[in-house]
Amino acid sequence: MDKFQAFGKNISATFTPFAARTQQYVKEQLGQAEDKTQLPPDYIELEKRVDALKQVHTKMLQVTSQYTHEAYDYPTNIRESFNDLGRTVSEKVHLLSSATSPAEAQQALTAPPSAKPQPKTFSHAIARASLASSQILSQDHSGAGEDPLATALEKYAIASEKVGEARLAQDAQIQSRFLAGWSTTLNTNIMFATRARKAVENARLGLDATKAKAKGGPTFTLPGHSGRMDGMEDEAMTEEARAMVEQAEDEFVGQTEEAVGVMKNVLDTPEPLRNLADLIAAQLEYHKKAYEILSELAPVVDQLQVEQEVRRHDSSDF
Template identity: 60%
Template sequence: MDKFAASFTSFGKTVSSSVTPFAARSQQWIREQTGNAGEKTELPHDYVELETRIDALKATHQKLLAATSQYANEAYDYPPNIKESFQDLGKGISEKVNLLSKSQNLSDAQAAMVAPPSAKPQPKTFSHAIARASLAGSQNITMATPQGSTEPDPLAQGLEKVAIAQEKVGEARLEQDEQIQGKFLAGWSTTLNQNIKAADKARTAVQNARLSLDAAKGRAAAGGKHEESYSEPQRRAIEQAEDVFVEKVDEATSVMRNVLDTPEPLRNLVELMKAQAEFHARAAEILEDVAKNIADIQVEQEDGWRKAREG
């Protein structure tokens, strides 16, 4: 035999050794799907229960991640009907209020509202959108107030306070989102894409080992032969396949138990709730404070209106 023929024969043996087990599993799977296979090797009851729990854990992670992944999208609550210009998304509310406070006349105020934008555009959140609309409204009313008026317009005052408060709420929401991304989304994604994926891989190995075992049994029983009439090579093939099957079941059982027993998903869930609680507490504090301040302006305006009518 020349070198080429020898190499080709060696290559053929290598391909055969790698393809034949796959082909045997594939044929066994097809026979099972078409109802032409013999009795399937049963998986241990405890193992099947673990598989069911892993499936439930996987579905839970996928569903909650699909919902909470919105926290990685800054504009998840930004109203789609709002049309804001590049200038609107320029300087922040606090910056604009500071510039407006230094204005000496209407020209200065107009310049403050259209001041060159910051390097980073303003966030597109619902609260930031309310803040920008409120400040624009405050400035429109102020600029429409007759010059020489000694008293600031109460509504303009209230809108400015709303603008500042809503910007603070928007910033608190962004802080919440950052915490959730780092302490919840990252952890649950790791569990799904690494831990549960490892369990799925181990389960696939069990399925392949089971198919190989049943394929070996099927070949030995071909022609209606009973177990006592199997040849020695056939017995060894079945025993080897059984050893691999038991080994893969043990390995997958260990992997699945580790995935199910880890407290990491619950830790991540705690962080999700904490981040939301901190945000809502901070938002409530900001909004309650601004509501009291605006109520004071309202009372003062009503007193003035009442005195003017009585006079």
Template identity: 35%
Template sequence: MSFSKFTEGLNEKFQQLSTTVSGKAQEFSQGIPVTHRYMQEKLGHATDISEMPQEYIDLTTKVDAIKLIYNHFLQVTQVYDNESYDYPKYINESINEFSRTVGSKIQELSHASSAHEAHSILSAPGPSKDPKTLNYALSRVSLVSSECMEHLSTHDDALLASYLMKYSDIQSRVAQARLHQDSLVQTHFNAKLREEIDGNLKRAHRVRRDVENKRLTYDASRTHLEKAKPEKEAQLRVQMETAEEEFAQATENAIVVMQEVIAGANFMPLLRELAAAQWSYHETAAQRMQAFLSDFPGDSEMEKPPLSSHPDVAGQHNAAAPPFDTKTSGAPKGVPAISLSDDAEDNAAETAKENPML
């Protein structure tokens, strides 16, 4: 390569760099008046603030209300994304489970006869574990207690062991129903709220921010024109008129976008999905516990305690309930039916074991 070509290439690179720096400097210099104007308004030093159309103000109020509802609900219902939200915090099984898993792996490795077999042992998944929920914890402690009572020989101990086993099974199935509820809330409520927040509501936020920037630019250019010297008045007037046109276009665009966002926002179906999932779970839990209590042993001469001693709750229990099918719940009118069969609950339990997020 000749020296002249090297010099030409260097000059070309330098010109490109100069152009880039000049462009960035111009952008920065243009942003200074807007930033200065913004600070003046925040400090209360600017009073000539352009008024927004009433239609624009009304639409922003509606969009803000939608965003507020979505965010506040999601702050609460995101608890359903955490499997162990009702698990007793004082039960610490992680270290013991890890120790048992490591001990089991070491014992298996001691019998490995080849490197391939050892690799298979190390890569094999650990033993399956019950999801960490309150009902599964109750199921486990009832099962262990039942096994302890079985070693005793008295009739009363055997009867207690039998009912502890039944209670363990009931709690296990209630836990499956709760995991099924959580899965429905995650997919039919939380995911759709996040989709709306990250999609349409962010889109509305972007156009509103663009309107605010264009307004600040327009108001700053008006102020500069009012204080301009005669020789610069023509140039600043052109800048002001351009800023005014861009401000008007941005406002019209934002109005259209916000109208579309409001028209597409429909929280009622989402709320129904949330309520239906909760209703399905609580109905399943109530019916299984009621079946357990109806067969509970006791003195035949003594009246069994009601499900609730509170008069309002007792009246609700005495009210006629919709018929319940063992395969599909009789959902109230307007609420989609959700399968509550034992097969569905067993499938939900298997899914929960495979995917800890369910």
């Protein structure tokens, strides 16, 4: 019997706080709670700022997570074959340079893959289409010299592939320096703040439940036990209740102070801004490289166009 009573006390010690908090929460939701301990205005302001920071991280990650998908700018209407994706444009250009017949040129375009399939980015797709178009013109060109449009398309293909590789390098930098950092802030730092706030809410519910019990509200007991005591025992219960209220107040204050520290740490950390700077730096580097690549290509294509105009003008004189 003694063991059973001890077991009952253990259950009561662990179950009663949770049950009391639950009852207090339900009473508050139903508007039946007489008093509700108010949190300090500064604490509420910190909660609002943490909620805003969480919303910002969630919204930004929903969009920037696309940098983890290689084909985020790959047109859905393109149908490229296994051979199209088999080799890089640079490799195909090298093979084409040594081809001595249309058949060998076609073999160069459809050569077996030397490594993994080529990336599915918009720039890589443009590169492959440009090289294939260049080869179509070269095969059907019977005049003297090279077809200027075919030459320009081949050079554009090489440049586009370089732009595509720069985009992949940008994505890798963003994944490691921005997405990883913001995901850590959202899933670790802000989560810690959420847990600390939950602890404050539990302590607050426990405090208000203890206050209600001390004022003569319903108590939680095991079946077969009375919830009230008479005479001397009632006075002892009053002293015990007062001590429990003080203990609950200390718990509430302690949890609140801890949560304030956690939330301030989340809000004051420079990591999110540093990660955003890294995102911008990666984008800047990519666009800078793309600009340099296309700036080098543009005058070459312009010269081909000018030479074609000159030849056209000269031929029209005869």
